[in-house]
Amino acid sequence: MTRPGEHVVSYNSEPFDIISSRPLKRNLEAMQRYDIAIVGAGPGGLACAIKARQLGLRYVLLEKGGRVFQGIIDSYPRGKKVYPTIPRSESGPFPIPELEPSADNEPVEEYIAKIEACVQKLGIEIRFNEDFQDLVKEKGGFQVVTRTGRYAARNVVLAFGSNIPIDLGVYGEAKTVARKLDNTEEHIGAPTLVLGGGNAAADVVSTLSKAKRAAGDSTPIYWGHRKEQFKVNKEVARDLGEEILLGGNIKILVGAVPKIGEVDEEGVERLIIHTRNIHIGKGVELQQGMSFPMKHVIACIGTQGPAPVFERLGLQQITCTEGICRIGKEGARLILLTAACQTTTRGVYTIGGAISPVHIVVQDEGSFRETKHSNLIFTAVRDGVTAVEDIARRLAEEKET
Numbered sequence: 167m168t169r170p171g172e173h174v175v176s177y178n179s180e181p182f183d184i185i186s187s188r189p190l191k192r193n194l195e196a197m198q199r200y201d202i203a204i205v206g207a208g209p210g211g212l213a214c215a216i217k218a219r220q221l222g223l224r225y226v227l228l229e230k231g232g233r234v235f236q237g238i239i240d241s242y243p244r245g246k247k248v249y250p251t252i253p254r255s256e257s258g259p260f261p262i263p264e265l266e267p268s269a270d271n272e273p274v275e276e277y278i279a280k281i282e283a284c285v286q287k288l289g290i291e292i293r294f295n296e297d298f299q300d301l302v303k304e305k306g307g308f309q310v311v312t313r314t315g316r317y318a319a320r321n322v323v324l325a326f327g328s329n330i331p332i333d334l335g336v337y338g339e340a341k342t343v344a345r346k347l348d349n350t351e352e353h354i355g356a357p358t359l360v361l362g363g364g365n366a367a368a369d370v371v372s373t374l375s376k377a378k379r380a381a382g383d384s385t386p387i388y389w390g391h392r393k394e395q396f397k398v399n400k401e402v403a404r405d406l407g408e409e410i411l412l413g414g415n416i417k418i419l420v421g422a423v424p425k426i427g428e429v430d431e432e433g434v435e436r437l438i439i440h441t442r443n444i445h446i447g448k449g450v451e452l453q454q455g456m457s458f459p460m461k462h463v464i465a466c467i468g469t470q471g472p473a474p475v476f477e478r479l480g481l482q483q484i485t486c487t488e489g490i491c492r493i494g495k496e497g498a499r500l501i502l503l504t505a506a507c508q509t510t511t512r513g514v515y516t517i518g519g520a521i522s523p524v525h526i527v528v529q530d531e532g533s534f535r536e537t538k539h540s541n542l543i544f545t546a547v548r549d550g551v552t553a554v555e556d557i558a559r560r561l562a563e564e565k566e567t
């Protein structure tokens with residue numbers, strides 16, 4: 167309950183007095199004004215903070231979770247190996263060596279422990295449980311609004327990843343499905359369906375297969391993908407191949423399309439997938455499918471970029487249309503950025519997973535280039551360093567004028 171004289175904060179507005187409804191006058195000079203507010207303490211956001219510290223810039227790093235790299239903690243299966251992959255089109259080394267996963271592909275728990283030690287050693291301050299809500303433009307910068315506070319900053323880097331899960335797109339009442347492997351033990355002794363054709367799904371399949379083998383469990387893991395081809399990188403494929411050769415019971419289902427989420431007579435939530443259509447003539451099809459208890463389904467079908475958030479913040483995007491975009495899918499909204507990841511709103515940058523897998527680079531002469539952006543730790547770190555160097559350069563130029 168708000169009492170007279172207390173503030174409430176609204177989107178896109180100054181705090182206002184609940185009684186008079188007039189904006190409260192703030193003495194901004196008295197508020198700490200940061201050179202950079204960084205939203206998200208993943209690899210991209212942490213790289214920004216480390217670089218800002220190296221360059222002597224005042225920064226605030228805001229993270230909605232309770233730990234550094236919360237996004238990775240939430241999305242990687244337990245024990246997953248972390249690869250220091252560098253995209254083929256780029257050359258290393260990692261711009262911030264402390265953030266590089268080890269060459270022997272350490273498990274995620276070890277990588278996180280190393281990152282926490284690095285945060286401690288470098289004295290990087292992180293404000294946890296700060297859930298970013300909005301950006302308010304004001305003279306000389308922005309106010310970054312979180313659920314619980316406001317931060318004044320001259321520049322903002324949005325490093326919140328791409329964590330909006332893609333919908334499974336099934337009919338029916340049962341729709342809640344796991345997005346990652348929380349606990350391998352829950353799947354021991356039961357066939358499990360893993361959906362998705364990329365690295366995340368492949369990782370879950372090999373991690374789960376290893377756990378089942380270790381427990382002497384021969385129940386299968388069905389790996390289903392709606393397309394005919396799976397797309398995984400070399401290291402992930404190697405792990406998966408090893409798992410199969412070592413006796414992992416992995417059954418591949420291509421053309422497997424999730425169709426219905428239903429609750430059966432016993433009250434069990436189930437997912438029905440179509441696995442095959444056989445045309446038997448005159449428009450009649452014989453359809454084959456499988457039904458799994460929802461609790462043994464893991465859908466690693468990816469996340470969509472934060473286009474709706476960018477839209478709400480008024481950051482310019484363009485919509486892909488057929489014949490114009492070669493990489494982006496038709497209908498996808500692609501954010502417009504400079505080569506240093508600055509959006510068309512001066513002072514607002516966005517980096518890492520948030521701008522993957524593709525965005526538009528506005529070149530100096532004003533032309534647009536659709537640019538592929540691999541969603542990797544390396545790329546996020548590289549973007550963070552590039553953005554902060556650009557901010558430092560602009561701040562120095564502003565000082566001179």
Ligand SMILES: Cc1cc2nc3c(=O)[nH]c(=O)nc-3n(C[C@H](O)[C@H](O)[C@H](O)COP(=O)(O)OP(=O)(O)OC[C@H]3O[C@@H](n4cnc5c(N)ncnc54)[C@H](O)[C@@H]3O)c2cc1C
Pocket residue numbers: 205206207208209210211228229230231234235236237238241242243247248249250251296297298299325326327328329365366369517518519520540541542543544546
């Ligand atoms: C299963 C899986 C396996 C992968 N394996 C590898 C690998 O082996 N090697 C590799 O290089 N890459 C791998 N990747 C990709 C890699 O993890 C990402 O490219 C990288 O984490 C992107 O970094 P980021 O900082 O942009 O975003 P994230 O890591 O997603 O970090 C974003 C941070 O922002 C926080 N946040 C989100 N919303 C808000 C908000 N509203 N307010 C405040 N904070 C917010 C999140 O909690 C999170 O901590 C994998 C990805 C997945 C899903």
